[in-house]
Amino acid sequence: MTDAIRAEGLVKRFKGTTALDGVDLVARAGAVLGVLGPNGSGKTTTVRILATLLAPDGGHATVGGHDVVREPHEVRRTIGLTGQYAAVDQDLTGSQNLVLIARLLGYSRAGARARAAELLARFSLSEAADRPAKTYSGGMRRRLDLAASLVGRPSLLYLDEPTTGLDPHSRNELWEVVRGLVDDGVTVLLTTQYLEEADQLADDIAVLDHGKVISRGTPDELKARAGAQVLQVQPVHGAELERAGGIVEQVTGSEVRTAERTASASVTDPAVMPEVVRRLDDAGIAVAELNLRKPSLDEVFLALTGHPADDAPGGADGAAPAERTNA
Numbered sequence: 001m002t003d004a005i006r007a008e009g010l011v012k013r014f015k016g017t018t019a020l021d022g023v024d025l026v027a028r029a030g031a032v033l034g035v036l037g038p039n040g041s042g043k044t045t046t047v048r049i050l051a052t053l054l055a056p057d058g059g060h061a062t063v064g065g066h067d068v069v070r071e072p073h074e075v076r077r078t079i080g081l082t083g084q085y086a087a088v089d090q091d092l093t094g095s096q097n098l099v100l101i102a103r104l105l106g107y108s109r110a111g112a113r114a115r116a117a118e119l120l121a122r123f124s125l126s127e128a129a130d131r132p133a134k135t136y137s138g139g140m141r142r143r144l145d146l147a148a149s150l151v152g153r154p155s156l157l158y159l160d161e162p163t164t165g166l167d168p169h170s171r172n173e174l175w176e177v178v179r180g181l182v183d184d185g186v187t188v189l190l191t192t193q194y195l196e197e198a199d200q201l202a203d204d205i206a207v208l209d210h211g212k213v214i215s216r217g218t219p220d221e222l223k224a225r226a227g228a229q230v231l232q233v234q235p236v237h238g239a240e241l242e243r244a245g246g247i248v249e250q251v252t253g254s255e256v257r258t259a260e261r262t263a264s265a266s267v268t269d270p271a272v273m274p275e276v277v278r279r280l281d282d283a284g285i286a287v288a289e290l291n292l293r294k295p296s297l298d299e300v301f302l303a304l305t306g307h308p309a310d311d312a313p314g315g316a317d318g319a320a321p322a323e324r325t326n327a
Contacts, residue, residue, distance in 0.1 A: 004029040004064060004156050004187040005050060011058030012045050012211075019045040021211040022059065027156075027204075032178070032188040034202030034219075036195065038301070041208040043191040044084070047160050050189070051081050064156060080149035081158040088144050090134035094125050097133060097144060101151045119147040123177065139170025146177060156187045163197060175200055195300055199223070207304060215304050223295060225303055229270060230296075233280070234262045234289040244287075247279045257302075266295065266303070 005027035012020040020042045027033035035043050048054040052072035066074040088097045095116050102112035120126045123143040163171040198205050199219045207215040235244045238261045245256040245263035254265040
């Protein structure tokens with residue numbers, strides 16, 4: 001595949017704070033590039049540069065073969081952008097929102113109505129088409145916002161933390177929509193704080209921390225670096241936590257972390273669980289909870305950087321996010 005996005009050495013500073021410190025990214029055409037990182041890692045700043053809403057202080061980037069600094073208008077004709085919060089007009093109906101955007105993009109009146117109806121049907125919003133957007137649920141508003149970003153039929157879509165604040169059902173619905181777009185040939189740049197989301201949708205992942213790319217690869221490669229799964233043990237009696245942790249460490253061969261009366265360790269072979277159960281039983285340690293789960297974002301960052309992900313609003317990514325571009 002050809003590269004839909006190529007960024008090399010992107011640098012951006014805000015009032016003495018370095019938001020991006022030499023970021024390199026490549027998104028293959030027709031694929032999903034997940035940019036994973038906590039608040040303040042530089043995700044939104046990267047998106048804003050690639051959307052021509054910010055100029056980099058160093059490095060360069062091309063989108064669809066067009067330079068983001070020298071050819072911003074060509075880039076904007078190529079992309080759609082949905083920000084972290086729904087940007088639809090709450091007082092307009094779903095249909096009116098989409099017709100308005102279509103008219104701004106040069107559609108005729110009839111063409112705008114037809115495009116709005118097409119997108120409302122695609123996003124399962126036809127029955128709510130004539131209701132004000134303020135009456136929509138959070139998931140419906142996000143679907144409407146995404147539909148608005150697609151009015152101009154972009155070949156490349158930026159989704160900046162699209163499921164923030166959504167309930168699990170609405171999140172899964174949005175994931176299905178994204179999968180459908182990719183099936184239609186749309187290239188997607190997805191920023192997220194959630195490893196599960198990147199795992200579900202991304203073909204490739206770049207992990208950002210404090211304005212730098214600290215790791216890149218496929219979801220499977222990233223998980224392997226953090227441990228395929230995490231084994232958690234919570235003894236009934238808190239006083240037994242150290243002993244339980246020692247058994248987990250012996251069986252898994254991994255360093256054990258303890259927090260909130262729970263011992264956890266990364267494991268690559270789920271078959272260790274029966275052995276842990278046997279050893280705990282032999283030691284007379286009663287267990288309140290024992291489970292295997294996927295690693296969390298903090299655990300990925302701990303494995304990659306030696307420290308947990310920092311939740312740092314207003315830090316390196318403190319600039320206000322742009323909501324939508326579609327030209």
